[in-house]
Each structure stands twice: as C-alpha cells, then as structure tokens.
Amino acid sequence: MHGRGPLTEPAITRLANATIWTSGPGGVLTNADLLVSAEGKILAVGHDVFSRVSVPREPVEIDATGLHITAGLIDAHNHSYILGSVNEATLPSTAMVRVADVVNSESLQIYEQLAGGLTTANLLHGSANPIGGQNAVVKLRWGAGPEEMLFAGAPGGIKFALGENVKQSNRTGANTRFPQSRMGVPVFMANRFTAAQQYLEAWRRFEAGQGPKPRRDLELEAIGEILRGERLVHCHSYRQDEILIFLRTMESFGVKVATLQHILEGYKVADEIAAHGAGASAFSDWWAYKYEVVDAIPYAGTIMHDRGVVVSFNSDSSDQARRLNLEAAKAVKYGGVGEAEALKFVTLNPAKQLGIGDRVGSLEPGKDADFVVWSGHPFAPATACLQTWIDGRKYFDRTVEEERAGRLRTERETLLAAAKKSAGGKKDEPGDEKKAEAARARFFQRALEHMRQHAYSCCEQHEALLLQP
Ligand SMILES: [Zn+2]
Ligand SMILES: [Zn+2]
Numbered sequence: 001m002h003g004r005g006p007l008t009e010p011a012i013t014r015l016a017n018a019t020i021w022t023s024g025p026g027g028v029l030t031n032a033d034l035l036v037s038a039e040g041k042i043l044a045v046g047h048d049v050f051s052r053v054s055v056p057r058e059p060v061e062i063d064a065t066g067l068h069i070t071a072g073l074i075d076a077h078n079h080s081y082i083l084g085s086v087n088e089a090t091l092p093s094t095a096m097v098r099v100a101d102v103v104n105s106e107s108l109q110i111y112e113q114l115a116g117g118l119t120t121a122n123l124l125h126g127s128a129n130p131i132g133g134q135n136a137v138v139k140l141r142w143g144a145g146p147e148e149m150l151f152a153g154a155p156g157g158i159k160f161a162l163g164e165n166v167k168q169s170n171r172t173g174a175n176t177r178f179p180q181s182r183m184g185v186p187v188f189m190a191n192r193f194t195a196a197q198q199y200l201e202a203w204r205r206f207e208a209g210q211g212p213k214p215r216r217d218l219e220l221e222a223i224g225e226i227l228r229g230e231r232l233v234h235c236h237s238y239r240q241d242e243i244l245i246f247l248r249t250m251e252s253f254g255v256k257v258a259t260l261q262h263i264l265e266g267y268k269v270a271d272e273i274a275a276h277g278a279g280a281s282a283f284s285d286w287w288a289y290k291y292e293v294v295d296a297i298p299y300a301g302t303i304m305h306d307r308g309v310v311v312s313f314n315s316d317s318s319d320q321a322r323r324l325n326l327e328a329a330k331a332v333k334y335g336g337v338g339e340a341e342a343l344k345f346v347t348l349n350p351a352k353q354l355g356i357g358d359r360v361g362s363l364e365p366g367k368d369a370d371f372v373v374w375s376g377h378p379f380a381p382a383t384a385c386l387q388t389w390i391d392g393r394k395y396f397d398r399t400v401e402e403e404r405a406g407r408l409r410t411e412r413e414t415l416l417a418a419a420k421k422s423a424g425g426k427k428d429e430p431g432d433e434k435k436a437e438a439a440r441a442r443f444f445q446r447a448l449e450h451m452r453q454h455a456y457s458c459c460e461q462h463e464a465l466l467l468q469p
Contacts, residue, residue, distance in 0.1 A: 007396075008393055011038055014035050016065070019031075019068045020070075022045055027340055028340050032047055034069055068375075074118075074119065074346060076314045077314035078123055078314070081110055082099060103136055114388045114396045115322065117388055120354075125158075128166070135234065142395050156231045158222060160235035162235065162242040182241075185242070190253075196224045199217060202214040233258055236261045258279060259281040261314070263304075270309055273304065274304075279309065280304045283314070299335045301334070301337075312346065313331070342379075343378065343379075369390075369391060
C-alpha cells in the first residue's frame with residue numbers, strides 16, 4: 001500500500017526556534033531547539049544546544065519558528081487496531097489471553113491517530129470480566145508489522161474490571177456466569193489470587209526438588225506475574241465503594257494497582273487512591289452512558305491531581321484518541337491545573353502509569369525522540385498537528401497529506417476495478433444486479449481485518465454491541 005511507513009529515517013536533526021513543552025524539568029521553553037540523534041534519541045533541548053553536545057556532522061535543519069513542540073501523546077486506554085473482539089467474555093477470568101496476539105497493524109486508525117499527535121497507545125482488553133486479558137503497549141509505527149509495533153521493554157499489563165459490566169447487570173436473558181453481584185467480584189478475585197499463590201508455590205517446590213512438576217497454567221502464570229510485581233493491573237472502575245474494596249483486596253495480596261481506569265468517582269476517594277499509589281487514567285468529561293456513572297463531575301481529574309494521584313486522560317475511543325491534546329486542555333478549564341502540568345495528563349503521566357516514563361512522555365536528553373510539531377498552542381482548538389515523529393522518524397506530515405491521499409484514491413480505484421473483474425460482477429448490464437451484489441459481498445467478506453474498523457471501539461460501546469441480537 002502506498003503511503004505507509006516512515007517519511008524519514010533517523011538523522012541528526014535540529015528543530016529550531018520553537019516553543020517547546022518539555023513535560024520535564026525544563027518546563028516550557030521559548031525560541032528553543034530540539035536536537036535529535038541518528039539513533040532516534042533526544043540529544044538536547046533548549047538554547048545553544050551545540051554548546052552542550054557536539055555532533056559529528058551538520059544536522060538536518062527544520063525551522064520551527066512560531067510552532068510548538070510537545071512530547072508524543074500517550075493514550076493509556078485504547079482499543080483501536082485490535083483484530084476482532086476486544087472481549088474474551090466467556091469466563092470471569094481470561095488472564096491467559098493476549099491483545100499482543102491480535103494487533104492489527106494495517107488499521108487505518110493508526111494513521112488517523114498519528115495525525116492527532118498520538119505516538120504510544122495502551123491497547124487494552126475489554127471490561128466484560130473481572131479479570132480480563134493481557135494488554136499490549138504499542139508505538140504507532142505506521143507501516144510496521146504487529147511485532148514491530150510493540151513497545152519493547154514496556155512491562156506487561158492486564159485488564160481488570162468492576163461494576164455493571166462484570167456482573168452483567170445490563171444484559172438481557174439468562175446470566176449464569178459468576179459473579180452476578182458486587183459482593184461476588186472481590187471474592188472471585190481473591191479466589192484466583194489464592195490459586196495463583198498456590199501455583200507459584202508448587203513451582204517453587206518443584207524447582208527445589210521437593211515436588212512434582214506442575215502443569216503449566218497460563219491463567220495462573222499471568223496472575224502469578226501480578227503477585228510478583230511483574231505485571232501491571234489496569235482496572236476499569238467507577239464507584240467509590242467498588243474502588244475501595246478492590247484496592248483493599250489487592251493490598252491483602254501485596255499487589256499495587258498500576259491504574260484505575262475511567263475512575264469517575266475517584267474524586268471521592270482521591271486520598272485513598274494516592275495512599276495506595278495507583279494512577280488514575282480518567283475521562284475528562286465523559287459520562288451519562290449508564291447508571292453507575294451518574295455521579296461523575298468534570299473536576300475529578302483536577303481533584304485527584306491536587307491530592308497527589310498521577311492522573312492521565314485517556315480516549316477509550318478511536319475517535320477521541322485523535323484529540324487527546326484537547327482532552328488535556330479540559331484539566332485547565334475544570335479546576336485550573338497549570339497548562340504545562342495539564343499537558344502531562346497525555347504525555348508524562350500516562351507514560352509513568354505504563355511503566356515507560358524513563359523512555360517516553362517528556363522531551364529530555366536520552367529519551368526516545370517521540371514528539372509532535374503543532375501549528376500553535378497545543379490547547380488551542382484551531383491548532384493542527386503538523387508532524388508526528390517516533391524514534392526520530394517522521395511518520396506524519398500534514399504538508400504531504402494531500403498528495404498521499406491522492407495516491408491512495410488512485411490505488412483504491414485500481415483495486416476496485418480489479419476486484420470487480422475477478423468477482424465477475426457486471427453491474428452495468430441489466431438483470432445482473434443481484435449477481436454483482438453477491439460477488440461484491442463475497443469479495444469484501446475476505447477483508448475480515450477491516451470488518452470492525454467502523455464499529456465504535458471502547459469497553460462501554462462493545463458491551464452495548466454485545467447486547468444486540
Ligand atoms: Zn472500561
Ligand atoms: Zn475501554
């Protein structure tokens with residue numbers, strides 16, 4: 001396919017004279033430079049960059065006068081570019097399934113979100129069960145295969161969920177899957193964690209020559225990784241009572257929760273969340289889609305931030321993921337978080353929550369050269385994302401977009417003509433209409449990987465879709 005893949009390869013590059021939002025200790029710098037290495041890392045940020053680092057040859061110069069540069073945006077809750085269902089909803093614990101096995105590197109959503117400045121996404125399993133599947137943290141390396149999109153070195157994670165979805169409150173028909181009540185959810189989790197403790201112990205005994213070799217169990221292995229602090233828990237959650245009992249249940253197993261997702265009532269228990277040390281990966285101002293979210297307020301992010309919780313704003317939506325900069329701006333509007341601090345809600349804070357804060361999320365020497373060039377202030381509604389860079393490679397450039405789109409249009413027309421021919425459709429001849437329709441249906445049936453592209457992708461909506469007959 002034309003137009004996929006990076007537009008440049010890494011080279012020593014200087015973006016000069018920009019307003020740079022470092023999301024790091026440097027704060028916001030005006031008339032500053034960003035210097036990128038040929039290895040795709042940040043060499044220096046600020047003024048007089050060449051006085052601080054020497055480079056072996058002349059850099060590629062990009063005049064960024066009047067433009068703004070931020071770190072690449074990071075979405076801590078995203079279900080785009082997942083092939084097929086995001087929910088393996090058949091068991092209350094599906095800790096063994098892996099989103100990394102179904103990353104759809106051909107999804108156009110990658111490009112659409114790149115065009116909004118997104119560079120890293122946490123692809124999560126859905127919220128249908130208390131213990132869901134394993135997530136995949138990816139970089140939006142458009143044109144790369146699924147394995148190459150994975151964020152190498154990012155800690156493994158897993159989706160958990162509480163509330164209406166996991167007790168199947170909004171489903172019609174006979175529900176028999178345990179649990180069906182709020183009291184069932186923590187008990188179910190405690191049972192699986194106890195089983196995982198026994199599983200780890202059985203392996204320990206075997207390795208010490210004190211017992212038989214246990215049968216490998218991928219579910220308990222994943223939960224065992226949580227117990228050992230090697231797998232991050234990201235838990236879909238809304239109500240304060242459920243949040244509290246969940247944190248206490250995890251604490252009883254010595255587990256620290258990485259993020260509470262959505263966390264719309266988190267403002268009521270912000271101190272408890274801060275004391276536990278969990279991050280809040282929240283919606284800015286999205287609610288009223290079901291009963292358990294009735295108590296949401298737009299100040300929740302600010303309140304949790306003020307109470308010492310690491311807060312991010314996520315998309316949970318393929319569309320919203322294209323505008324995360326404007327989501328961050330809402331932390332300024334509701335509660336008056338400082339602009340530079342609010343930007344961290346979609347840069348450094350989600351990076352910390354995903355355990356990759358030492359690699360991405362801010363513009364600091366040594367970090368990955370993942371950044372966005374904006375036409376103006378990143379929170380201004382009229383601002384456009386001009387360029388998106390990952391690992392020192394430019395993957396999106398608004399100035400070449402028209403030409404790229406033209407090439408894709410031509411390619412599409414050629415492919416459609418070829419498809420029509422091979423499928424035997426003769427739409428133009430009277431009487432053959434039905435045959436042509438059937439032929440087209442047969443042809444497009446094969447394009448399975450694109451079947452769900454236009455389904456609205458998020459845990460909530462997926463739940464709703466599953467309810468459809
Ligand atoms: Zn959710
Ligand atoms: Zn979701």
